[in-house]
Amino acid sequence: MLYQSYSLLRRSSVLVLQLCLALVLALPAISHAATNQIALLVPDGFSLPDPRVSAWLDGAQEEGLKMTVITDTQFQQGTTPAQFSGVILPDQVHVNASDALIAALETYTSQGGKLMLVYDFGALTTTGFYAPQKSRLSNLAGVDYVLYDQLLGNMIGVGPVTALGTTLRTLQVPPGKSMVWDASTTPPIEGISGYVYGFLIYPSFVTQGTYTGSALITSPNFGLVAGLRNFGSGSVLFVNLPLAYLKGQTDGMLMHGFLRYFGGNLIKTARLSAQPKARGGLVLNWHFCAGDQIAPAVEMNTWGTFDENNSPFSISVTAGPDHINFGDAHGINLSQNTAAKNLMLSLQSKGHKIGSHGGWIHDYWGANASETNQSTFEQYLVLNKQSVEGVTGRAAVEYAAPQGNTPQWSINWAEANGNTGYYFLGHTGMAPTRSYRDGVRSNETIRAFPVMPFGQYATFEEFEEFTVPVADINTWYRQLIDFVAKNRTSRLIYMHPVGAIEYPKTLNVIFNKADNVKASGLFNWYTMDTLAQFGQRRQQVTWSATDTGNAWSFQASHPSDLTDMAWVLPRTAYTQPVVTQGLGLVTWDTNNWIVTSLGGTSLGFTSGKK
Template identity: 30%
Template structure:
């Protein structure tokens, strides 16, 4: 895979530099070191430590790692000892006070936050941040109300009505890059796959200042519109309020809002140097075909004939291999190791063949959903499916998608054991590949969830067809997804079935042609799930530090025990590379867009150092 469209900037020969590792440092010392260090970091602000909030912190840390954003966890009390001046803001341009973990911020944190924002900082506050005192009682006025211009605690006036639920109505897509299809077509309400508009826990917040920009509303069950996401320009900085509990939601398989808010604060409002989470800083598309049953045999043949499968675009082709579908002997299966075998061979030339569950599509999913399969039976069925496919392709099966989306966490543990690295996921919809959380815990550190992109409440073309969506609308929707991943240089998964091709022939053909063109223009890559999963597993092992050497010189050091290959370092575009070295000879490539400059190498170096200077 060549870096088409990327400029070669220089070739260099490396020289070693020893880096001391710090381990087992007490928390207070670590915080002081963090705040004294010249390194740039986002601050995750905690109030008095509450054990019951640790899951929120873990969820947020997981997202920041996946976003490649350098960060540190610091207590509000430690921050109060620091002067939040321009120099401080230059090193810590974003401070995030999350739900739960920042609930009981000290009173003095209000004036501190105000000075921090006036000096140019971006403050993000979510849900109940700063709304309680040290003993957990509701405050009359929130600690951050002044700077946010929004009152998040209305207990004195509303009592039990201070907390309610609400749907999130996106008002300003120009500020919040909500993926297409994540809202309903008829309104701009955030929507989940199958569920329709999602209902979030929210505070019955009230705007207190006229200069508060409403990015999203929260609409309560009684129809009241309260601030959902707000932005306020204060001095040289920004104060942002995100009403839903971002960290809590992330830890319960609703990743998107936290990620969008982090991206707005870190990429858009501050342009913080970071590692960019897509290979070669390109848009990435996982096209996941689910090959369910005998009907797909004809459809796969048509796809091959019409060149919907073609060189250069490598989809994830997941097959349910058995000869039956609903019950043994019905002969409704794809029969990969029988009648379907020549098709599996032909498909394997264009993409990666993965697993679509345990041997028989509906038979497996119904029994799994009803709890009628033991872990040992589930494992045996998934193994049986893989064994058949591996025999044909000679390649290990390491990608999975659940038939009918039935995927209890137990299945992920089985996948882990069987050496899978990625799976199609109906939670966290609209998000990039992620190590998903469920019930406050990360489900797996090794197997990556690939959330599906939706069209409102549906995702596959079959479902669009059933909902009677016209072909022109499908065509526009698919195009919007391709444009979204290109514009945001991000990775997303879409899925459908081969027989859907017959339902929307024009939309599918146009989509394939468009994606092919974008790939040829080096604006997008279509790669299988497993490849992206391996990239992201390596990506989260990378440690990057960015530090100011002087007022115009930025130093970046990236280390990765596995390799830094393909992982882009992003700095504001006006900073030009002046020096670089690595632990082995590498060639650097760069891409530039209106906001950032991205540099990466294709060679498996383990340490890369770069120096950038502000162009005069």
């Protein structure tokens, strides 16, 4: 079962989102001093916490950005670009807006502020009706939209979205999460895509008029989907997609991508990297589903595929005696299989992490586990985990669901039983995340590791079945390694030994490319557990940036250990940082300064303004 959703009722902007106004919550007064924070605007009286707001706050935290929630009154009491250089106008939570607020937003932007205007913000008046003819924010967006008078129920279209590949990469859409849409153009236009599905469909308001900004994403049928334009001395990033809604339905890639673009490319603020030492990398998750995976893995082990220079990998094992159904005897039968036990011990000795691939009987779990049969299927999680741990002598803290079938209760069980990370078919194209599902954050500590596809496919067996050219596969892996290195991020790829053994040259391409980029200090192989534990420790970091006039003064602390926490500062906005307190190392690349903590519980550094 694939946990992705891309449909939105065309009337949702009226019905679903009129629930915004709630109990009064008095937020604290905001200082008018300059901050490095992004403001997220909610209505007066909006009750917090609310998962539609938490989705933005969690997204900002995972992207390493500072975000503050402010109300309409706080914004209208004199918020200026000098105080908040960027303000996000979110979907779902602020559909009703006054004329006075919209006028204040125009003033803020014309004075140099940067807005990220998302989907249905302000689509309704304070009385709950659509404004005549078009959205009152059309002037800021640069196109006419929310055309209820003209289009009625057809004012929202649902379809594919397309862009230049280079633009998608800038928006953190990795190679493989888009496919060529129109090869006749130079360069080709690509459409955002998903594993198995192919081109994905998204809801966007139909737009009309000539857009005078730089279009980032468009709909072949419905107009502008995202664009950036100047407005007075400021600028407006218009995102005609329900970003928080999509994240709530296990498609958070675009919210996170636009957050990174808004914070890093437009506001040019510093961010706390989600990677140890801000070093990009890949998680290579090997799935051992059945008995036929052992012999090819043993052979590849003799090739050096699993040698220490390629480690660590995440190894997920289905440990039961059967594969498809009870009694077929095609499973790995790990506890009784000497060759399999020796292989796992060999892999573990080389630094790889051995975890649980579900469900005891791979295909049986994949076909039958559901949200309603925990009482029957939980035993298979227990059996599988016990078998793996009995062989390795270590806790199995990584989880991969057979066939990606991930009932929510199974993740709750995994989290309660010490698992730190799991392979996931939702949120594809994203870095590790605390997953949102059915509109809410589904777990507190365990991290989802979304699968990274190459178009509709992700494994060597699929590449072979659908005759994907080897040259294209090799190019994709190289590009993906370059992507995670350049953007100092991570993704999870997965494969099976029985398929990978048929592509030895491609394996060499992957590992040689990884070695070359690793030698430059920009790439590492990671396990799910390594990144999940780092992410959990990173959540405890407290940091701030204080405006001292000509410079920013940064202070960071952690209750136990700041080691490998790293800040990324755009060189176009900051001068070379200087460590003023604690142990830190300053490095750089073409675009960024990197300040990495070398240990201790506190760190201070300064960086001048450009």
